[in-house]
Amino acid sequence: MAAGFKTADPLEYHRSFLKENCRPDGRELHEFRTTTVNIGSISTADGSALVKLGNTTVICGVKAELANPSVEATGKGFIVPNVDLPPLCSSQFRPGPPGEQAQAASQFMADIIESSEMLQMEDLCIERGKLCWSLYCDLICLDYDGNLLDACALTMLAALKNTRLPKVRVNGETGAPEVDLGKRRGLKIRRHPVAASFCIFDDSVLLVDPAAEEEQLATARLTVVTDEEGRLCGVHKPGGTPLSGERLQELIGRATVRQKEIHRLIDKVIKSIV
Amino acid sequence: MPVDTRRVRGPEVSQSPLLFACKPAAVFSSHGPRADGRQRDQVDVRPVFVRCGLVSQAKGSAYMEAGDTKLMCCVYGPRETERKDDTDMKCGRLTTDMRFAPFSCPERGSWIQGSQDKDFSLMLHESLQPALCLHKYPRSQIEVNVMVLENSGSVLAHAVTCASLALADAGIEMYDLVLGCAIRQDGASYVVDPTYAEENGNGSDSSDNQGRLTLAFLPSLNQVSGLQSDGEMTEESLSAGVRTCIEGCYKIYPVIQQALAKAVRRAAPPPSES
Amino acid sequence: MATVQVSEAEKVYILHGIRDDLRVDGRGCEDYRHMEIETDVVSNTDGSAKVSLGHTAVLVGIKAEIGKPRPMAPNEGYLEFFVDCSANATPEFEGRGGEELGKELSNTLYKVFNNKHSVDLKKLCISKGEHCWVLYVDVLLLQCDGNLYDAMSVAIKAALFSTKIPKVHISNDEEGGKEIELSDDPFDCMRLDVENVPCIVTLCKVGHRHVVDATLQEKACSVASLIISVTHKGTVTCVRKMGGGSLDPESIFEMTETGKRVGKALHVPLMKLLQQEESLGTRQKVGFLG
Numbered sequence: 001m002a003a004g005f006k007t008a009d010p011l012e013y014h015r016s017f018l019k020e021n022c023r024p025d026g027r028e029l030h031e032f033r034t035t036t037v038n039i040g041s042i043s044t045a046d047g048s049a050l051v052k053l054g055n056t057t058v059i060c061g062v063k064a065e066l067a068n069p070s071v072e073a074t075g076k077g078f079i080v081p082n083v084d085l086p087p088l089c090s091s092q093f094r095p096g097p098p099g100e101q102a103q104a105a106s107q108f109m110a111d112i113i114e115s116s117e118m119l120q121m122e123d124l125c126i127e128r129g130k131l132c133w134s135l136y137c138d139l140i141c142l143d144y145d146g147n148l149l150d151a152c153a154l155t156m157l158a159a160l161k162n163t164r165l166p167k168v169r170v171n172g173e174t175g176a177p178e179v180d181l182g183k184r185r186g187l188k189i190r191r192h193p194v195a196a197s198f199c200i201f202d203d204s205v206l207l208v209d210p211a212a213e214e215e216q217l218a219t220a221r222l223t224v225v226t227d228e229e230g231r232l233c234g235v236h237k238p239g240g241t242p243l244s245g246e247r248l249q250e251l252i253g254r255a256t257v258r259q260k261e262i263h264r265l266i267d268k269v270i271k272s273i274v
Numbered sequence: 275m276p277v278d279t280r281r282v283r284g285p286e287v288s289q290s291p292l293l294f295a296c297k298p299a300a301v302f303s304s305h306g307p308r309a310d311g312r313q314r315d316q317v318d319v320r321p322v323f324v325r326c327g328l329v330s331q332a333k334g335s336a337y338m339e340a341g342d343t344k345l346m347c348c349v350y351g352p353r354e355t356e357r358k359d360d361t362d363m364k365c366g367r368l369t370t371d372m373r374f375a376p377f378s379c380p381e382r383g384s385w386i387q388g389s390q391d392k393d394f395s396l397m398l399h400e401s402l403q404p405a406l407c408l409h410k411y412p413r414s415q416i417e418v419n420v421m422v423l424e425n426s427g428s429v430l431a432h433a434v435t436c437a438s439l440a441l442a443d444a445g446i447e448m449y450d451l452v453l454g455c456a457i458r459q460d461g462a463s464y465v466v467d468p469t470y471a472e473e474n475g476n477g478s479d480s481s482d483n484q485g486r487l488t489l490a491f492l493p494s495l496n497q498v499s500g501l502q503s504d505g506e507m508t509e510e511s512l513s514a515g516v517r518t519c520i521e522g523c524y525k526i527y528p529v530i531q532q533a534l535a536k537a538v539r540r541a542a543p544p545p546s547e548s
Numbered sequence: 549m550a551t552v553q554v555s556e557a558e559k560v561y562i563l564h565g566i567r568d569d570l571r572v573d574g575r576g577c578e579d580y581r582h583m584e585i586e587t588d589v590v591s592n593t594d595g596s597a598k599v600s601l602g603h604t605a606v607l608v609g610i611k612a613e614i615g616k617p618r619p620m621a622p623n624e625g626y627l628e629f630f631v632d633c634s635a636n637a638t639p640e641f642e643g644r645g646g647e648e649l650g651k652e653l654s655n656t657l658y659k660v661f662n663n664k665h666s667v668d669l670k671k672l673c674i675s676k677g678e679h680c681w682v683l684y685v686d687v688l689l690l691q692c693d694g695n696l697y698d699a700m701s702v703a704i705k706a707a708l709f710s711t712k713i714p715k716v717h718i719s720n721d722e723e724g725g726k727e728i729e730l731s732d733d734p735f736d737c738m739r740l741d742v743e744n745v746p747c748i749v750t751l752c753k754v755g756h757r758h759v760v761d762a763t764l765q766e767k768a769c770s771v772a773s774l775i776i777s778v779t780h781k782g783t784v785t786c787v788r789k790m791g792g793g794s795l796d797p798e799s800i801f802e803m804t805e806t807g808k809r810v811g812k813a814l815h816v817p818l819m820k821l822l823q824q825e826e827s828l829g830t831r832q833k834v835g836f837l838g
Contacts (some may be wrong), residue, residue: 042424043342045377055330059423061377065288080284082385087371088348088419090331095371095387098280110282134288138376138385140421142346143329166291179291212331293619393655397788404772404794482783484663497794501774503787504659509808512784513801520797 011217018205025054025211032196032209032258037154037269039162046135047163047187051155054211055145057089058152060137060159066168066177067134069125077124077132081109083139083152090144090212105148108236109139109156112225116193116233119160123188127170131177135163146212149223149236153195158266162273163187191227193234194262196255198222203241208254224255228263281385290381308465308472310341317521319455319467322529324436326443326537334444336533338436341469342426347436349444352414366411370399372420372433379425380470394430401434401454401490401500407447416446427469428456434490434500439530443537450492451530452499455522457515459485459507464515466522482506489519493527554768562769563755571759571766578810580761585702585818587710587825595711599703602763603693606700608685608707612714614728615682617673625672625680629657631687631700638692646689653687653700660701660777660786665744667708674716675726681713694764697775701748702818708745709822712737742822746777746785747814749807753795758803760810774803778811780819 006013006024017024027033033054042048045061069076083105085093093099098106113119124133137159139152164184168177199210199218207214215221220240225233232252237243312318320341329335332348355367372394376383398420406416418441420433431454438452458468461483465472473486485505492499498520503512554562562572569576581602590596593609600606617624631653633646640646661667672681685707687700715731715738731737752762752773759766762773771793777786787804789795795803 042344042377044380044424044426048377057329059375061375063377063382065290065382066294067285067288070285078284078288080282082281082376084385086373086419086421087350087417088332088346088373088421089329091350091353103280106282134285136284136376136382140375142421143331145330168291168294177291177294178296179294181291181295389651389655392651396652396655400789400791403792482665485784487787492794495794497796498789498800499794501787501789501795501800502659504662504785506663506665506779506783506785509782509784509804512787512804516797516800 010213014214014217015202018201023207023214029206030208030254033211035154035262035265037158037265039158039269040273045159046165047159047161049155049158049162051151051158053147053151053154053209055143056141056147056151057143058139058141058148058155060139060152060155062159062163063136063138064163064165065134065136066126067132069129069132073121074129075125076121078134079113079119079121079124079137080134081113081137081139081156082106083109083141083148085141085144085148089141093144101148104238105139105152108149108223108234109137109152111234112153112156112193112195116191116225116227118157118189118191118193118227119187120190126168126177130175131168131170133165135160144212146210146215147197150195150197150209153193153225154262157189157192157194158269160187161189161266161270192259192263192266193225193227194255194259195223195225196251196258198224198251198254200241200243206247206251222251224252226252226255226259228259230256230259292380310469312465314465315463317466317518317525319522319525322432322435322526324439324530324533326439326533327541332440332444334440334442334446336436336440336443338432338439340428340432340467342424343422343429343432344424345420345422345429345433345436347418347420347433347440349416349418349437349440349446351416351444352411352446355413355415364409364412366406366408366413367415368399368403368406368408368418369415370395370402370418370420370437372398372422374422374425378422394433397430397488397500397502398433398437402437402441402452404497404499405438405448405450405452405492406441407449410447416441425470427471427473428454428467428488430454430488430502431456431467431490435526435530439534442534450495450497451527451534452490453493453523453526453530454488454490454500455519455526456486456488457518457522459483459487459505459511459515464511464518466518483508483511485511485515487512487515487519489516489523491520491523493523552764552768554765558765559769562766566754566757566759566766569757573763577757577759578806580698580814581763583702585706585821585825587706587822594713595707595709597703597706597710599699599706600691601695601699601702601761603691604695604699605690606696606703607688607690608700608703609688610707610711611684611686612681612711613684614674614679617677617680621669622677623673624669625682626669627661627667627683627685629654629661629685629687631657631689633689636691637689641689653696656697656775656786656788657685657687657700657704659788660746660748663785666746666779666785667744668741671738671740674728675718678726679728683711692764694767695750695761697748697750698761701746701777702814705742705745705747705818706822708740709742709826711740713740714738743819744779744781746779746783747811747818748775748777748786749811749814750775750790751803751807753793753799753803758799758806760806774800774807776804776807776811778808780812780815782808782812784808
């Protein structure tokens with residue numbers, strides 16, 4: 001009966017739950033799903049992490065390659081995030097070049113890196129104007145059940161925390177790089193930006209960490225990124241119902257609390273590995 | 275040069291640090307015990323870990339780990355076929371898509387699906403099709419998506435096993451499970467279920483008998499649904515290789531059966547428990 | 549793949565015939581159809597051949613270009629394969645229709661040549677890590693009447709045989725740089741040793757037996773086939789099961805055995821024919837319509 005109701009009128013089905021201040025999966029309105037982080041499971045990557053946010057699963061592998069710095073920024077390296085939504089993760093995605101959502105997510109990840117200053121691009125430079133690292137952060141969604149951005153941001157942060165680069169020096173005579181794969185050191189992560197997503201249901205009810213179905217029925221979506229000092233690193237609201245200033249303030253507050261929780265979780269996971 | 279506007283831009287060229295390593299990576303030796311302690315010239319397959327039904331969005335899914343080789347398979351459908359021009363509508367259509375995550379191999383892979391991936395998809399298709407009762411699904415298509423998260427050798431063989439498990443988990447009618455096994459022939463000796471280094475190593479230079487063989491097998495029907503080899507092998511070692519692979523398939527058969535039984539038990543608990 | 553519709557009655561007729569080792573066109577189970585080979589058919593390639601097998605016709609052109617060796621093998625040249633399924637062969641190939649088949653065929657060719665002895669790749673190296681010859685092998689399917697693989701592999705072997713790669717001389721200039729000079733003399737060229745180039749034998753399982761060089765009608769009666777590429781010594785360089793059916797292990801062993809026997813037997817007359825044609829010197833071109 002319940003299954004039939006859900007398929008026939010999903011909106012009404014959700015409303016009936018929200019009236020009782022709870023959600024179809026048993027959560028309260030402002031509750032995040034269980035978040036688990038697993039790092040370093042991919043040995044072919046220089047750093048990796050797998051994050052589960054409820055059912056939503058994202059894996060990130062960081063591969064470091066050597067490149068020449070660009071002419072405009074001779075003392076900086078590169079970091080290239082890419083979000084992939086393969087047909088494997090949900091029936092709504094088709095094979096082929098990245099779709100709109102994947103493109104937007106990739107760009108959002110790049111924006112987080114830049115605005116939060118989590119990583120100094122200067123740290124990735126090996127020799128000014130000659131050689132630098134290019135970190136390819138490939139994020140692959142393995143199970144799409146909503147709130148892709150939170151999961152991606154967290155996976156990328158955890159994978160970068162796990163990344164260890166081999167020691168490189170430039171040979172003075174030949175100018176060729178020499179890599180010692182045995183000696184590796186970690187990256188210096190200066191800030192820990194964490195994303196928190198919300199959606200607005202029926203123009204009024206606020207939901208935290210929307211699942212895929214909730215995301216589809218929502219009238220607006222919003223993602224807030226904050227770091228450990230409570231600085232706002234990014235807000236993403238692609239259209240939808242307008243939101244009052246106070247409401248936004250409230251959400252930023254909720255996001256900072258989430259940042260603290262996640263930061264603690266990451267520290268715990270990193271410690272458990274070492 | 276055409277610019278990929280759908281992705282975050284990185285440096286124009288970058289090279290793998292492996293190319294500049296001071297010490298060459300350990301070479302695959304063709305004598306003595308194998309690097310992971312397994313036996314040479316024996317049907318010594320790596321222990322496998324399999325789990326069904328991990329992806330919430332898919333009709334059926336399976337995750338498989340053999341040594342460091344990690345892959346995941348999702349099955350969607352049966353749903354209405356996309357290709358309307360197919361003349362034979364009495365039969366269902368199977369589509370396969372196999373992809374390697376960019377960080378799955380020692381050297382970073384490209385974002386775009388290469389011809390090697392397409393070849394793997396095709397061989398996966400040929401290995402699975404004989405096991406499916408496609409005539410029971412007229413006018414519909416069944417999609418099999420495989421994502422290789424870490425490539426530590428014998429990927430195709432494990433992908434076949436994993437995909438057949440996911441198909442069974444999705445409740446698609448099948449004649450039999452399909453199991454995969456691979457061997458690497460090196461002169462007079464051979465290794466079963468080779469790792470990435472064993473698969474791609476040059477082996478003993480003098481010998482002519484260097485080849486790789488992957489086999490897909492229907493265990494209860496005693497039929498070979500897929501066979502593929504390259505390199506150079508004598509006809510005798512080819513036939514011996516086929517026999518060895520069949521034996522290897524029987525070794526993992528009980529593990530796969532157990533995983534499937536476990537998934538079925540979880541999906542439909544006996545009435546007494548509820 | 550180009551296919552034909554065969555009625556049930558026709559199928560039974562073909563099946564019974566094959567059971568008694570007599571095929572519709574009068575051949576035995578291990579016989580090839582009439583094969584014609586002509587080399588040097590396209591003048592602006594470095595090597596070319598045209599092969600027709602029954603009504604299947606394949607044209608192969610080989611172009612040698614100077615490229616950079618792959619980082620993993622700095623002292624070797626390499627081969628690139630491309631198979632073009634022309635819409636002339638069958639209307640199914642119109643537009644992008646032939647693309648999938650072309651990919652499948654070229655991927656198999658890479659596998660067939662993925663070993664050290666088929667072509668001596670070290671001979672294609674010009675200067676280590678800097679320059680090498682890249683042989684672009686372009687296959688054009690002109691007509692499809694079954695057994696594309698076999699026809700294609702014979703044509704490639706013939707084209708490689710006829711390939712003439714200009715000799716190059718490396719000279720050092722004053723600044724220590726290297727300069728590549730191509731020989732002006734058209735007869736001063738390098739030939740490839742094609743003795744170890746394998747030929748593909750496709751075996752189609754029809755009923756309880758298997759046949760060599762199946763026609764489209766026979767292919768329609770078969771659920772699975774095995775392609776085996778064999779060198780003149782009988783070494784197998786590639787095996788692949790094709791088609792939607794499965795095979796029992798015993799018939800795989802029988803088929804590989806037959807494949808080896810037929811493949812080995814195919815090489816001898818082929819090499820003889822190629823050498824004969826070579827010794828004729830300049831000759832009357834037969835051309836495509838001949």
